[in-house]
Amino acid sequence: MTKTLFIACLVAVLPVTALATSPLESPAKTFTVEQVDSYVESLWKNYVAAEVELRKQENDRREIKLGERTMPFWYKVFGEKPAGGRSLFISMHGGGSAPASLNDNQYKNQQKLYEPEEGVYFVPRAPTNTWNLWHEAHIDDFFERVIENMVLLEDVNPNRVYIMGYSAGGDGVFQLAPRMADRLAAAAMMAGHPNETTPDGLRNLPFTIHMGGRDGSFNRNKKAAEWKTMLADLNKQDPQGYTHEVTIHEGLGHWVNRKDAVAVPWMAKFTRNISPQLVVWKQDDRTHNRFYWLAVSDEQLKPRAVIRVRHDGQAFEVLHSDVSEFFIRVSDQMIDFDQEVIVKYNDQTLFRGQLTRSKATIQKTFDERHDRTAVFSAEIQVKIPGE
Numbered sequence: 001m002t003k004t005l006f007i008a009c010l011v012a013v014l015p016v017t018a019l020a021t022s023p024l025e026s027p028a029k030t031f032t033v034e035q036v037d038s039y040v041e042s043l044w045k046n047y048v049a050a051e052v053e054l055r056k057q058e059n060d061r062r063e064i065k066l067g068e069r070t071m072p073f074w075y076k077v078f079g080e081k082p083a084g085g086r087s088l089f090i091s092m093h094g095g096g097s098a099p100a101s102l103n104d105n106q107y108k109n110q111q112k113l114y115e116p117e118e119g120v121y122f123v124p125r126a127p128t129n130t131w132n133l134w135h136e137a138h139i140d141d142f143f144e145r146v147i148e149n150m151v152l153l154e155d156v157n158p159n160r161v162y163i164m165g166y167s168a169g170g171d172g173v174f175q176l177a178p179r180m181a182d183r184l185a186a187a188a189m190m191a192g193h194p195n196e197t198t199p200d201g202l203r204n205l206p207f208t209i210h211m212g213g214r215d216g217s218f219n220r221n222k223k224a225a226e227w228k229t230m231l232a233d234l235n236k237q238d239p240q241g242y243t244h245e246v247t248i249h250e251g252l253g254h255w256v257n258r259k260d261a262v263a264v265p266w267m268a269k270f271t272r273n274i275s276p277q278l279v280v281w282k283q284d285d286r287t288h289n290r291f292y293w294l295a296v297s298d299e300q301l302k303p304r305a306v307i308r309v310r311h312d313g314q315a316f317e318v319l320h321s322d323v324s325e326f327f328i329r330v331s332d333q334m335i336d337f338d339q340e341v342i343v344k345y346n347d348q349t350l351f352r353g354q355l356t357r358s359k360a361t362i363q364k365t366f367d368e369r370h371d372r373t374a375v376f377s378a379e380i381q382v383k384i385p386g387e
Contacts, residue, residue: 031357033332036377039359043366048152051370055149064145069127071142074111077154079118085157087119087268088150090143092169094191097131106167113166116264120154122146132195134165134172137286140180147183148370158371159272164188164263167254171195179284181205182292182374185272188263191254193218199230200306203241203280204292206270207231210260212252224248241278243270274374275334281307290368293334293376295327318345318382325383329365329376330355343382351380 031039058064063072077086093110095103107125114121124146126133143163150156161184165173170192177187178201186206199207211224228246235242245266249256274292281291287301294307305322314335316328328343335341335355343351357377365376 030337031359031377036332036357036362039362040366040372040375043363044370044372047366047370052152055152059149059153064142064149066138066141066145069138069142071127072107072125073122073146074107074125075120075122075150076111077120078116081155082118082157085151085155085160087116087160088147088154088156088162089114089116089119089121089264089267090146090161090163091121091123092134092163092165092172093123093126094165094167094169095126095129096133096168096171098129100129103129103133110166110169113258114164114261114264116268119160119268120150120156122150131168132171134169135175135195135286139172139176140286140288143176143180144183144369151371158183158373159274160185160268161272162186162188162267164190164267165192166190166260167192175284177205177207178202178282179286179288182272182274182290183369186267186270188260188267190260190263191215191220191256193220194223194227197284198282199227199234199242200280200282201291202231202244203234203238203278204273204276206243206267208244208263208266209246210256210263211246211248212254212256213248213250214253217254220254221248238278241276241280275311275331277312278310279308290329290365293329293331295329295379296323297325300325314339314341316341316343316380318343318350318384321345321382321384323384325381327379327381329361329379331376331378337378341380343380345382345384348385350382350385355380 063070091110091114093106095106110123147161151158163173163176163184170189173187173189174192174194175197178197181201184205188208190210209224209227211221213221215221231242231244249259279292279294281294283303283305285303287303289295300323302323307321307326308319310317310319337355340352340354355378361379362375362377
């Protein structure tokens with residue numbers, strides 16, 4: 001039955017360069033919204049049963065070990081837990097290419113810098129003592145684990161996760177925020193340097209910068225001013241995106257006398273939007289397979305590649321793609337499954353057809369992150385013509 005429906009979909013929309021996922025059941029008995037919710041809940045319960053004891057042990061040791069690297073951590077819970085779950089603030093210390101003792105002291109200092117009104121204030125100790133200690137490729141995996149653990153053990157709301165960092169920790173925010181934007185609700189960069197990264201991927205992630213006006217080492221102050229201009233220009237071109245606040249603390253150097261603490265309540269105003277109308281995905285040198293409702297296979301992972309897709313009701317428009325194939329994922333929060341979906345690129349219709357909720361897609365997108373709020377129930381494989 002699956003093969004028959006799949007072929008029928010292709011015939012209905014030829015010529016076409018996009019393929020829809022197969023349905024969970026026959027057309028006579030499709031997967032309903034209620035069944036999707038029930039299935040996601042069952043996946044969550046199975047995941048909790050399988051993982052909770054292991055994660056508790058990890059949490060009790062106050063360190064996460066992935067491969068040959070270990071990341072110690074400290075955290076403190078503030079305020080009353082909201083009905084929807086706690087907030088999570090991941091706060092990265094300074095230091096860098098220095099003796100371990102210096103980075104250890106920075107780690108301890110970071111524990112005292114900020115106090116959110118509500119939430120889990122989580123301070124990790126970088127697994128290495130390198131200059132780029134907070135934006136090496138392994139950091140993404142560690143932070144994925146942190147988010148999973150805090151959701152599981154401290155009832156953190158996955159839509160209220162924030163990252164922040166000072167000095168070398170700020171370097172990490174500059175790099176991690178664009179490439180992990182779909183895991184976050186907002187980000188705050190203090191006294192860091194962006195290196196080669198750009199703000200393109202921050203389209204749907206509120207971003208704040210705090211910099212001392214006299215912080216001239218590595219031209220940090222000049223770079224902050226450049227980012228202030230870039231973010232303002234991006235927001236002017238796209239008023240629904242690139243929410244930002246940049247504060248240059250005139251007369252202050254690398255240490256801004258805790259004036260940056262206002263970034264914590266600023267971030268807390270925002271909640272993650274997992275299905276924005278426009279996705280701007282720019283891969284870093286550390287690549288990812290999914291970003292909001294877009295995804296790519298391992299074969300299409302390309303450093304610095306950009307994909308831009310706009311969503312409006314039942315329609316998707318591919319504005320730019322540096323890869324030849326990718327996936328558009330959808331849920332009942334994004335489309336009406338009883339109506340046709342259209343995907344266009346340069347005035348060409350790449351896909352037109354009705355989608356069916358897929359058990360395989362639900363399980364796959366849950367297993368990727370164990371995030372009940374970021375599960376999709378169907379996907380369209382998009383192939384860019386001429387590639």
